[in-house]
Amino acid sequence: MVLPDSEKIRFDLQIIGSTIEPESRVLDLGCGNGDLLAWLETHKGVQCTGIEQDKEKAAHCIARGLSVLQGDLSEEVEDYPTCSFDYVILSQTLQQVYEPAQLLKSLSRIGRKVIVSFPNFSHYTIRLKLLFAGCAPKNDQLPYSWYDTPNIRVITLKDFRKFSSDVGYTIVNEIAVNTNPANSKGNVVHLLTDLRATYGIFVIEKS
Secondary structure, X not given: OOOOOOOOOOHHHHHHHXXXXXXXXXXXXXXXXOHHHHHHHHHHOOEEEEEEOOHHHHHHHHHOOOOEEEOOHHHHHHHOOOOOEEEEEEXXXXXXXXXXXXXXXXXXXXXXXXXXXXXXXXXXXXXXXHHHHOOOOOOOOOOOOOOOOOOOOOOOHHHHHHHHHHHOEEEEEEEEEEOOOOOOOOEEEOOOHHHHOOEEEEEEEEO
């Protein structure tokens, strides 16, 4: 297996990895090139499975010796029995899902805990762009124009807290981070998280 340098994988993935207990059963949805899966297998002895829609990325994962399925994550998760995993990870994908409430319901069925991360649309740079420029904002975390973005919705940390409460999830852990999509460096934000965090990471479980 080709292993990633633990200090070179994305900072948000480092944080997610740190929340997972050793020797857990983990499903990573939208696992990309498999860096987090490889890190978890090596450093925490985790039993890992991934699902990736992109054929080239899925093939790359398999070439690395990782157990990864290629397919639509919303459909593939329905095939797993209840409580198949200790953790299900949905990293930087929620904003691209058509029916997030239904998907999270499925994930909480097959996993004891669900880890969700997404770009924070209430970051101060986005607020300022809307206020002063009056146009759809772009930044390192949301680099697309309104007409070519793969994101079908925008989410703030406050939105997700309310969503969790409304649909019956308990937030076990909330971590706000400041980083960018390709950066192995970053920091955890403790003050004014809604304004200063570029990403939110939530560990939730069904109430």
